[in-house]
Amino acid sequence: MEREKGWKMSEEAILSRKLRKALQLLLFQHHRLPGAKGWELRKALGKDYLNIIRILNKKLEDLGLEIKIIHESKEEEDLDKARFYIVFKSISEELSSWRIDTLAILAVSIAYIATKNSVKKQELQELLKEKFPDWKIDQELNMFIRRGYLEEKDENLYIGWRTKAEVDIKKLIESIAGYNIS
Structure with missing residues:
Protein backbone atom coordinates (compact mmCIF):
# COMPACT_ATOMS: atom_id res chain seq x y z
CA MET A 1 0.00 0.00 0.00
CA SER A 90 -12.91 38.24 -22.74
CA ILE A 91 -10.66 41.06 -23.83
CA SER A 92 -13.18 43.65 -22.71
CA GLU A 93 -11.14 44.30 -19.54
CA GLU A 94 -8.22 45.59 -21.59
CA LEU A 95 -10.20 47.35 -24.29
CA SER A 96 -12.66 49.00 -21.90
CA SER A 97 -10.09 51.68 -21.12
CA TRP A 98 -9.62 52.52 -24.82
CA ARG A 99 -11.38 55.45 -26.46
CA ILE A 100 -14.26 54.59 -28.78
CA ASP A 101 -12.50 56.13 -31.78
CA THR A 102 -9.41 53.99 -31.10
CA LEU A 103 -11.60 50.87 -31.04
CA ALA A 104 -13.28 51.99 -34.27
CA ILE A 105 -9.91 52.42 -36.02
CA LEU A 106 -8.82 48.98 -34.79
CA ALA A 107 -12.08 47.31 -35.89
CA VAL A 108 -12.03 48.89 -39.35
CA SER A 109 -8.33 48.08 -39.78
CA ILE A 110 -8.74 44.42 -38.81
CA ALA A 111 -11.85 43.95 -40.94
CA TYR A 112 -10.33 45.65 -43.99
CA ILE A 113 -7.04 43.75 -43.77
CA ALA A 114 -8.85 40.44 -43.13
CA THR A 115 -10.89 40.79 -46.32
CA LYS A 116 -7.76 41.34 -48.40
CA ASN A 117 -5.18 39.31 -46.37
CA SER A 118 -2.81 42.29 -46.56
CA VAL A 119 -3.08 45.93 -47.50
CA LYS A 120 -0.69 48.79 -48.23
CA LYS A 121 -0.40 50.98 -45.15
CA GLN A 122 -1.14 54.06 -47.26
CA GLU A 123 -4.32 52.45 -48.64
CA LEU A 124 -5.63 51.82 -45.12
CA GLN A 125 -4.69 55.35 -44.06
CA GLU A 126 -6.64 56.76 -47.02
CA LEU A 127 -9.70 54.73 -46.01
CA LEU A 128 -9.48 55.91 -42.40
CA LYS A 129 -8.95 59.57 -43.41
CA GLU A 130 -12.62 59.76 -44.36
CA LYS A 131 -13.54 59.71 -40.65
CA PHE A 132 -10.40 60.41 -38.59
CA PRO A 133 -7.60 63.03 -38.54
CA ASP A 134 -4.16 62.09 -39.95
CA TRP A 135 -2.36 62.42 -36.62
CA LYS A 136 -4.86 60.08 -34.92
CA ILE A 137 -4.54 57.45 -37.66
CA ASP A 138 -0.73 57.42 -37.52
CA GLN A 139 -0.68 57.33 -33.72
CA GLU A 140 -3.19 54.47 -33.47
CA LEU A 141 -1.75 52.34 -36.29
CA ASN A 142 1.70 52.59 -34.71
CA MET A 143 0.26 51.56 -31.34
CA PHE A 144 -1.55 48.59 -32.93
CA ILE A 145 1.70 47.49 -34.59
CA ARG A 146 3.65 47.82 -31.31
CA ARG A 147 1.04 45.84 -29.37
CA GLY A 148 0.85 43.08 -31.98
CA TYR A 149 -2.67 43.68 -33.30
CA LEU A 150 -1.21 44.54 -36.71
CA GLU A 151 2.04 43.52 -38.35
CA GLU A 152 3.99 45.67 -40.80
CA LYS A 153 6.32 44.31 -43.49
CA ASP A 154 7.59 46.42 -46.41
CA GLU A 155 4.84 49.07 -46.11
CA ASN A 156 2.16 46.33 -46.05
CA LEU A 157 -0.07 45.67 -43.06
CA TYR A 158 -1.15 42.18 -41.97
CA ILE A 159 -3.22 40.76 -39.14
CA GLY A 160 -0.91 40.55 -36.10
CA TRP A 161 -0.32 37.70 -33.67
CA ARG A 162 -2.42 39.35 -30.98
CA THR A 163 -5.45 39.80 -33.23
CA LYS A 164 -5.23 36.12 -34.18
CA ALA A 165 -5.10 35.20 -30.50
CA GLU A 166 -7.70 37.59 -29.08
CA VAL A 167 -10.17 38.62 -31.78
CA ASP A 168 -12.85 36.51 -33.44
CA ILE A 169 -12.33 38.04 -36.89
CA LYS A 170 -15.34 36.31 -38.45
CA LYS A 171 -17.64 37.63 -35.72
CA LEU A 172 -16.16 41.13 -36.08
CA ILE A 173 -16.77 41.18 -39.84
CA GLU A 174 -20.30 39.82 -39.35
CA SER A 175 -21.13 42.54 -36.83
CA ILE A 176 -19.78 45.26 -39.14
CA ALA A 177 -21.51 43.82 -42.23
CA GLY A 178 -24.76 43.19 -40.37
CA TYR A 179 -25.24 39.60 -41.57
CA ASN A 180 -23.77 36.13 -41.01
CA ILE A 181 -20.88 34.94 -43.13
CA SER A 182 -21.12 31.26 -43.98
Missing part, protein backbone atom coordinates in the same frame (compact mmCIF):
# COMPACT_ATOMS: atom_id res chain seq x y z
CA GLU A 2 2.84 2.42 0.85
CA ARG A 3 4.45 1.88 -2.55
CA GLU A 4 1.22 2.63 -4.39
CA LYS A 5 0.65 5.78 -2.35
CA GLY A 6 4.27 6.90 -2.86
CA TRP A 7 4.09 6.19 -6.60
CA LYS A 8 0.85 8.15 -6.96
CA MET A 9 2.33 11.14 -5.15
CA SER A 10 5.33 10.96 -7.45
CA GLU A 11 3.06 11.11 -10.53
CA GLU A 12 1.23 14.07 -9.01
CA ALA A 13 4.53 15.81 -8.28
CA ILE A 14 5.68 15.25 -11.87
CA LEU A 15 2.38 16.60 -13.22
CA SER A 16 2.57 19.62 -10.91
CA ARG A 17 6.14 20.35 -12.05
CA LYS A 18 5.13 20.06 -15.72
CA LEU A 19 2.14 22.36 -15.20
CA ARG A 20 4.38 24.99 -13.58
CA LYS A 21 6.92 24.67 -16.41
CA ALA A 22 4.17 25.01 -19.06
CA LEU A 23 2.78 28.10 -17.33
CA GLN A 24 6.26 29.61 -17.16
CA LEU A 25 6.87 28.99 -20.87
CA LEU A 26 3.52 30.48 -21.85
CA LEU A 27 3.59 33.55 -19.60
CA PHE A 28 7.15 34.79 -19.93
CA GLN A 29 8.39 36.29 -23.17
CA HIS A 30 11.43 34.38 -24.42
CA HIS A 31 11.81 35.88 -27.86
CA ARG A 32 10.19 38.78 -29.68
CA LEU A 33 6.71 37.33 -29.14
CA PRO A 34 5.07 36.03 -25.96
CA GLY A 35 3.93 32.44 -25.61
CA ALA A 36 5.78 29.38 -26.86
CA LYS A 37 6.00 27.29 -30.00
CA GLY A 38 4.70 23.74 -29.91
CA TRP A 39 8.19 22.29 -30.36
CA GLU A 40 9.40 24.28 -27.32
CA LEU A 41 6.60 22.86 -25.19
CA ARG A 42 7.24 19.32 -26.45
CA LYS A 43 10.95 19.67 -25.67
CA ALA A 44 10.32 20.98 -22.14
CA LEU A 45 7.29 18.86 -21.19
CA GLY A 46 7.69 15.66 -23.19
CA LYS A 47 5.64 14.04 -25.91
CA ASP A 48 2.43 14.24 -23.82
CA TYR A 49 2.66 18.06 -23.76
CA LEU A 50 -0.84 18.45 -25.25
CA ASN A 51 -2.35 16.68 -22.22
CA ILE A 52 -0.43 19.04 -19.93
CA ILE A 53 -1.73 22.01 -21.95
CA ARG A 54 -5.33 20.71 -21.69
CA ILE A 55 -5.04 20.31 -17.90
CA LEU A 56 -3.48 23.77 -17.55
CA ASN A 57 -6.22 25.26 -19.72
CA LYS A 58 -8.88 23.81 -17.38
CA LYS A 59 -7.11 25.36 -14.37
CA LEU A 60 -6.81 28.74 -16.12
CA GLU A 61 -10.57 28.83 -16.86
CA ASP A 62 -11.26 29.68 -13.19
CA LEU A 63 -9.12 32.80 -13.64
CA GLY A 64 -10.88 33.92 -16.82
CA LEU A 65 -7.92 32.90 -18.97
CA GLU A 66 -7.48 30.38 -21.76
CA ILE A 67 -4.75 28.94 -23.95
CA LYS A 68 -5.05 29.77 -27.65
CA ILE A 69 -3.18 27.93 -30.38
CA ILE A 70 -2.35 30.10 -33.38
CA HIS A 71 -0.94 28.60 -36.57
CA GLU A 72 1.48 30.66 -38.66
CA SER A 73 -0.68 30.23 -41.77
CA LYS A 74 -4.28 29.15 -42.31
CA GLU A 75 -3.34 25.92 -44.11
CA GLU A 76 -0.86 24.85 -41.47
CA GLU A 77 -1.91 22.24 -38.94
CA ASP A 78 1.54 21.33 -37.54
CA LEU A 79 1.38 21.95 -33.77
CA ASP A 80 5.18 22.05 -33.52
CA LYS A 81 5.19 25.28 -35.56
CA ALA A 82 2.06 26.74 -33.93
CA ARG A 83 2.37 29.32 -31.16
CA PHE A 84 0.56 28.80 -27.85
CA TYR A 85 -0.63 31.90 -25.91
CA ILE A 86 -2.45 32.60 -22.67
CA VAL A 87 -5.15 35.23 -23.23
CA PHE A 88 -8.18 36.61 -21.40
CA LYS A 89 -11.37 34.81 -22.34
Whole structure:
Protein backbone atom coordinates (compact mmCIF):
# COMPACT_ATOMS: atom_id res chain seq x y z
CA MET A 1 0.00 0.00 0.00
CA GLU A 2 2.84 2.42 0.85
CA ARG A 3 4.45 1.88 -2.55
CA GLU A 4 1.22 2.63 -4.39
CA LYS A 5 0.65 5.78 -2.35
CA GLY A 6 4.27 6.90 -2.86
CA TRP A 7 4.09 6.19 -6.60
CA LYS A 8 0.85 8.15 -6.96
CA MET A 9 2.33 11.14 -5.15
CA SER A 10 5.33 10.96 -7.45
CA GLU A 11 3.06 11.11 -10.53
CA GLU A 12 1.23 14.07 -9.01
CA ALA A 13 4.53 15.81 -8.28
CA ILE A 14 5.68 15.25 -11.87
CA LEU A 15 2.38 16.60 -13.22
CA SER A 16 2.57 19.62 -10.91
CA ARG A 17 6.14 20.35 -12.05
CA LYS A 18 5.13 20.06 -15.72
CA LEU A 19 2.14 22.36 -15.20
CA ARG A 20 4.38 24.99 -13.58
CA LYS A 21 6.92 24.67 -16.41
CA ALA A 22 4.17 25.01 -19.06
CA LEU A 23 2.78 28.10 -17.33
CA GLN A 24 6.26 29.61 -17.16
CA LEU A 25 6.87 28.99 -20.87
CA LEU A 26 3.52 30.48 -21.85
CA LEU A 27 3.59 33.55 -19.60
CA PHE A 28 7.15 34.79 -19.93
CA GLN A 29 8.39 36.29 -23.17
CA HIS A 30 11.43 34.38 -24.42
CA HIS A 31 11.81 35.88 -27.86
CA ARG A 32 10.19 38.78 -29.68
CA LEU A 33 6.71 37.33 -29.14
CA PRO A 34 5.07 36.03 -25.96
CA GLY A 35 3.93 32.44 -25.61
CA ALA A 36 5.78 29.38 -26.86
CA LYS A 37 6.00 27.29 -30.00
CA GLY A 38 4.70 23.74 -29.91
CA TRP A 39 8.19 22.29 -30.36
CA GLU A 40 9.40 24.28 -27.32
CA LEU A 41 6.60 22.86 -25.19
CA ARG A 42 7.24 19.32 -26.45
CA LYS A 43 10.95 19.67 -25.67
CA ALA A 44 10.32 20.98 -22.14
CA LEU A 45 7.29 18.86 -21.19
CA GLY A 46 7.69 15.66 -23.19
CA LYS A 47 5.64 14.04 -25.91
CA ASP A 48 2.43 14.24 -23.82
CA TYR A 49 2.66 18.06 -23.76
CA LEU A 50 -0.84 18.45 -25.25
CA ASN A 51 -2.35 16.68 -22.22
CA ILE A 52 -0.43 19.04 -19.93
CA ILE A 53 -1.73 22.01 -21.95
CA ARG A 54 -5.33 20.71 -21.69
CA ILE A 55 -5.04 20.31 -17.90
CA LEU A 56 -3.48 23.77 -17.55
CA ASN A 57 -6.22 25.26 -19.72
CA LYS A 58 -8.88 23.81 -17.38
CA LYS A 59 -7.11 25.36 -14.37
CA LEU A 60 -6.81 28.74 -16.12
CA GLU A 61 -10.57 28.83 -16.86
CA ASP A 62 -11.26 29.68 -13.19
CA LEU A 63 -9.12 32.80 -13.64
CA GLY A 64 -10.88 33.92 -16.82
CA LEU A 65 -7.92 32.90 -18.97
CA GLU A 66 -7.48 30.38 -21.76
CA ILE A 67 -4.75 28.94 -23.95
CA LYS A 68 -5.05 29.77 -27.65
CA ILE A 69 -3.18 27.93 -30.38
CA ILE A 70 -2.35 30.10 -33.38
CA HIS A 71 -0.94 28.60 -36.57
CA GLU A 72 1.48 30.66 -38.66
CA SER A 73 -0.68 30.23 -41.77
CA LYS A 74 -4.28 29.15 -42.31
CA GLU A 75 -3.34 25.92 -44.11
CA GLU A 76 -0.86 24.85 -41.47
CA GLU A 77 -1.91 22.24 -38.94
CA ASP A 78 1.54 21.33 -37.54
CA LEU A 79 1.38 21.95 -33.77
CA ASP A 80 5.18 22.05 -33.52
CA LYS A 81 5.19 25.28 -35.56
CA ALA A 82 2.06 26.74 -33.93
CA ARG A 83 2.37 29.32 -31.16
CA PHE A 84 0.56 28.80 -27.85
CA TYR A 85 -0.63 31.90 -25.91
CA ILE A 86 -2.45 32.60 -22.67
CA VAL A 87 -5.15 35.23 -23.23
CA PHE A 88 -8.18 36.61 -21.40
CA LYS A 89 -11.37 34.81 -22.34
CA SER A 90 -12.91 38.24 -22.74
CA ILE A 91 -10.66 41.06 -23.83
CA SER A 92 -13.18 43.65 -22.71
CA GLU A 93 -11.14 44.30 -19.54
CA GLU A 94 -8.22 45.59 -21.59
CA LEU A 95 -10.20 47.35 -24.29
CA SER A 96 -12.66 49.00 -21.90
CA SER A 97 -10.09 51.68 -21.12
CA TRP A 98 -9.62 52.52 -24.82
CA ARG A 99 -11.38 55.45 -26.46
CA ILE A 100 -14.26 54.59 -28.78
CA ASP A 101 -12.50 56.13 -31.78
CA THR A 102 -9.41 53.99 -31.10
CA LEU A 103 -11.60 50.87 -31.04
CA ALA A 104 -13.28 51.99 -34.27
CA ILE A 105 -9.91 52.42 -36.02
CA LEU A 106 -8.82 48.98 -34.79
CA ALA A 107 -12.08 47.31 -35.89
CA VAL A 108 -12.03 48.89 -39.35
CA SER A 109 -8.33 48.08 -39.78
CA ILE A 110 -8.74 44.42 -38.81
CA ALA A 111 -11.85 43.95 -40.94
CA TYR A 112 -10.33 45.65 -43.99
CA ILE A 113 -7.04 43.75 -43.77
CA ALA A 114 -8.85 40.44 -43.13
CA THR A 115 -10.89 40.79 -46.32
CA LYS A 116 -7.76 41.34 -48.40
CA ASN A 117 -5.18 39.31 -46.37
CA SER A 118 -2.81 42.29 -46.56
CA VAL A 119 -3.08 45.93 -47.50
CA LYS A 120 -0.69 48.79 -48.23
CA LYS A 121 -0.40 50.98 -45.15
CA GLN A 122 -1.14 54.06 -47.26
CA GLU A 123 -4.32 52.45 -48.64
CA LEU A 124 -5.63 51.82 -45.12
CA GLN A 125 -4.69 55.35 -44.06
CA GLU A 126 -6.64 56.76 -47.02
CA LEU A 127 -9.70 54.73 -46.01
CA LEU A 128 -9.48 55.91 -42.40
CA LYS A 129 -8.95 59.57 -43.41
CA GLU A 130 -12.62 59.76 -44.36
CA LYS A 131 -13.54 59.71 -40.65
CA PHE A 132 -10.40 60.41 -38.59
CA PRO A 133 -7.60 63.03 -38.54
CA ASP A 134 -4.16 62.09 -39.95
CA TRP A 135 -2.36 62.42 -36.62
CA LYS A 136 -4.86 60.08 -34.92
CA ILE A 137 -4.54 57.45 -37.66
CA ASP A 138 -0.73 57.42 -37.52
CA GLN A 139 -0.68 57.33 -33.72
CA GLU A 140 -3.19 54.47 -33.47
CA LEU A 141 -1.75 52.34 -36.29
CA ASN A 142 1.70 52.59 -34.71
CA MET A 143 0.26 51.56 -31.34
CA PHE A 144 -1.55 48.59 -32.93
CA ILE A 145 1.70 47.49 -34.59
CA ARG A 146 3.65 47.82 -31.31
CA ARG A 147 1.04 45.84 -29.37
CA GLY A 148 0.85 43.08 -31.98
CA TYR A 149 -2.67 43.68 -33.30
CA LEU A 150 -1.21 44.54 -36.71
CA GLU A 151 2.04 43.52 -38.35
CA GLU A 152 3.99 45.67 -40.80
CA LYS A 153 6.32 44.31 -43.49
CA ASP A 154 7.59 46.42 -46.41
CA GLU A 155 4.84 49.07 -46.11
CA ASN A 156 2.16 46.33 -46.05
CA LEU A 157 -0.07 45.67 -43.06
CA TYR A 158 -1.15 42.18 -41.97
CA ILE A 159 -3.22 40.76 -39.14
CA GLY A 160 -0.91 40.55 -36.10
CA TRP A 161 -0.32 37.70 -33.67
CA ARG A 162 -2.42 39.35 -30.98
CA THR A 163 -5.45 39.80 -33.23
CA LYS A 164 -5.23 36.12 -34.18
CA ALA A 165 -5.10 35.20 -30.50
CA GLU A 166 -7.70 37.59 -29.08
CA VAL A 167 -10.17 38.62 -31.78
CA ASP A 168 -12.85 36.51 -33.44
CA ILE A 169 -12.33 38.04 -36.89
CA LYS A 170 -15.34 36.31 -38.45
CA LYS A 171 -17.64 37.63 -35.72
CA LEU A 172 -16.16 41.13 -36.08
CA ILE A 173 -16.77 41.18 -39.84
CA GLU A 174 -20.30 39.82 -39.35
CA SER A 175 -21.13 42.54 -36.83
CA ILE A 176 -19.78 45.26 -39.14
CA ALA A 177 -21.51 43.82 -42.23
CA GLY A 178 -24.76 43.19 -40.37
CA TYR A 179 -25.24 39.60 -41.57
CA ASN A 180 -23.77 36.13 -41.01
CA ILE A 181 -20.88 34.94 -43.13
CA SER A 182 -21.12 31.26 -43.98
